[in-house]
Amino acid sequence: MNDSRNKWAYLLLRVAVGIGLTLRGGVRLSKLAKFRDWMLGMFEETMLPNWLVFSWGTLLPILEFGIGLLIVIGLYTQRALIWGGSMLIVLMIGACFAEQWSWIQGQMLYLFAICGLLFCGEKNDFSIDFLIKNFSDERIENL
Structure with a gap:
């Protein structure tokens, strides 16, 4: 019974982190030019260099949306969590350059959640990864 609760807890945390990232990216994608301009202003x-901020401002919403979606549905979950954690570290570095120390706290909360998910990855039973693994194992056993 306890293992079942752990799997549900993993699912809830995974989906919450994934939705947070997906919606951050989706909202920013819907107004990409405005988001990029805001970033350019924050880092001027x-x-x-402006080209780096402009490029990152274009790429970030795509990464947030894509990585978040993979985490929500549980596809390439471990890789997506590592990509997401790496993205958050880059955001923390950017916050330091912009001297926006309060931003770091929010990024750290996401990073702690991601590290917890990575640490308990064997609890990821409610995912596409789990279905693919079990389907493949069943097919091999039936050969």
Whole structure:
């Protein structure tokens, strides 16, 4: 019974993290030019070149949306969590350049949740990854 609760807890946390990232990316994608302009303004006083901020401002919403969606549905879950954690570290670095120390707290909360999910990855039974693995195992056993 306890293992079942752990699997449900994993699912709830995985979906919450994934939805947070997916919606962050989706909202930003819906107003991409405005988001990029905001980023350029936030980083104009930093040593980061405009081309880098512009490129990251274009790529970030796509990454957030795609990585978040993979996490929600549980496809390539471990890889998506690692990609998501890496993306959050880049965001933390950007927050330091912009001297936006309060941003780091929010990124750290996501990162703690992602690390917890990575640590308990064997509980990911409610996922497409689990279905693919079990379907493949059944087919091999039936040969």
